[in-house]
Amino acid sequence: xxxxxxxxxxxxxxxxxxxxxxxxxxxxxxxxxxxxxxxxxxxxxxxxxxxxxxxxxxxxxxxxxxxxxxxxxxxxxxxxxxxxxxxxxxxxxxxxxxxxxxxxxxxxxxxxxxxxxxxxxxxxxxxxxxxxxxxxxxxxxxxxxxxxxxxxxxxxxxxxxxxxxxxxxxxxxxxxxxxxxxxxxxxxxxxxxxxxxxxxxxxxxxxxxxxxxxxxxxxxxxx
Numbered sequence: 001x002x003x004x005x006x007x008x009x010x011x012x013x014x015x016x017x018x019x020x021x022x023x024x025x026x027x028x029x030x031x032x033x034x035x036x037x038x039x040x041x042x043x044x045x046x047x048x049x050x051x052x053x054x055x056x057x058x059x060x061x062x063x064x065x066x067x068x069x070x071x072x073x074x075x076x077x078x079x080x081x082x083x084x085x086x087x088x089x090x091x092x093x094x095x096x097x098x099x100x101x102x103x104x105x106x107x108x109x110x111x112x113x114x115x116x117x118x119x120x121x122x123x124x125x126x127x128x129x130x131x132x133x134x135x136x137x138x139x140x141x142x143x144x145x146x147x148x149x150x151x152x153x154x155x156x157x158x159x160x161x162x163x164x165x166x167x168x169x170x171x172x173x174x175x176x177x178x179x180x181x182x183x184x185x186x187x188x189x190x191x192x193x194x195x196x197x198x199x200x201x202x203x204x205x206x207x208x209x210x211x212x213x214x215x216x217x218x219x220x221x222x223x
Contacts, residue, residue, distance in 0.1 A: 072219030104148035
């Protein structure tokens with residue numbers, strides 16, 4: 001019996017360390033969600049700036065500037081009891097509009113959900129299934145601001161509507177915006193509750209997936 005105690009102690013220590021895996025969402029600002037006001041028109045500040053590129057003119061407001069994944073990154077960190085996974089999206093596009101008079105911004109981004117990536121091939125395929133994003137029925141996710149973004153000393157609150165897996169929710173989160181003469185840099189890191197959008201797969205009974213997902217946004221563009 002004595003000879004087995006070190007092995008038993010090691011097993012208990014390992015189990016404890018796995019159970020106590022750090023939650024990457026801990027300490028991160030949490031996005032606020034509520035029912036979407038579908039009748040609320042998107043707030044895009046009026047401006048007489050340069051027209052959008054001809055190829056995207058029908059998709060974006062007058063004076064807005066188009067962007068895609070070459071302008072930045074959309075990343076996520078999901079976790080479960082025993083560890084975490086890193087991922088992102090390889091393809092997305094959208095527009096940003098700036099009103100020089102008020103200094104406000106508005107934007108929209110459309111994400112190709114089939115372009116989801118992760119640090120595990122098996123997980124990447126699973127994320128496209130009905131347990132998570134149900135990409136076959138909901139190939140895109142969209143976020144569009146519904147209130148002008150007004151930075152103050154580089155800080156701002158972004159308010160808009162996120163449509164994911166066919167569910168639309170009002171979403172607000174903090175961001176940092178650095179403005180230059182020729183453009184801007186936009187960064188944000190926050191958590192959202194995946195259950196709010198019907199992404200409710202729980203995982204294995206002894207290795208449950210956490211509800212909170214960390215979202216990391218980083219864009220840089222010329223206006």
